[in-house]
Amino acid sequence: MQGFSARLGGMLVAPRATLARAAAPGARGGLPDLWALMLLLVPALRLPQLVAGAWYAIDVSPVGGLLLLLNLVARAVVLPFVASLLGGALLWWVGQGRLPARYADLAALCALPALVLQLTVNGLLLLAPESVQPLARPLVGVGGGVWFVGLLTVTARALRGAAA
């Protein structure tokens, strides 16, 4: 079985092979990989905001600080998670519903490259002038979305072929 690193790298360099392994009976990975990557991504890109929220919890209001932190995390994780669920629903419909849990996992794997793109570009932007950042962020969003939809399409076609 592949580990998180192997599945993550596999979705970048050999997505079809990685998705095929993930679709096999008894395979692991998918949604847990998505959560693991987001656990890395949030502190990697939002550490100052996390620290500010923690200070607020300590100095002013624990509940207020917790809400700030939850809001910060939610803004990072909601879109990939919802996209995975919707993608999984699409794959379930294409694959005729034989393995619903795996379809959400497959869709989650399709979302990994988009998150890696976000991590890489926004991480490098931390070193770039502030004037560049507002221009780059929408492009990262669009690029990641296209990548996710592309992988979902490949997966859907493979599932449709298998179901036929």
Added chain:
Amino acid sequence: MSQRARGRDALGAEEAPWSRAVGRVVVAFAVALVLFQSVGLLRDGDRLRGLVRGQPAPTLRLPTLAGPPISLEQWRGRVVLLEFWATWCPPCREKLGLLERLQDELGAQGLQAVTVEIEGNRERVSQLVGAQAERRRRGGLAASAVVHAIGTDAVAEAYRVQTIPQLVVIGRRGEVLHVQVGGGGEDELRQQVAQALTASAPTGGGSGAGATR
């Protein structure tokens, strides 16, 4: 030899031997970013800490919409309720209404509400404030005594504004008593303002006005 024996998957794609290495590079990059930001925070992280209760409120000298510039010192002896806000922020605009109500209710007891728009958008502030003033006039209310100031980056930084709206209750002696960020929290704010007003009335010899949780 089957496709699988040749190292190919069911879709006919070959396994990439360096998948694990690429994945580890991604993880290492994320960890490096955390470390990079941590170094910056260790050096300069104090700026992320919000205002601390009991500390003197930072100096505030700002232009206003339609009057002379203001400074915090002119309200020494009164409780000041500051709101840092921006014109594009809906919860901020809701808090403006709350500040007007508090000013109407508690102005006579020594409250002075001041809004500080942090992006220097004088024209938009003027439109919003003007519209609110018109609503008050139609409702038969007198003009609000809330002061609207146009903020600067330096003031926002001095007051550690990270999230808006940020409300700061400043006591009669110029000390920070309470900080609140985000929408909601009207009941708590009212409680904190009431405590600040009663804690050290100007004619009384009360104890210190430090807020307690």
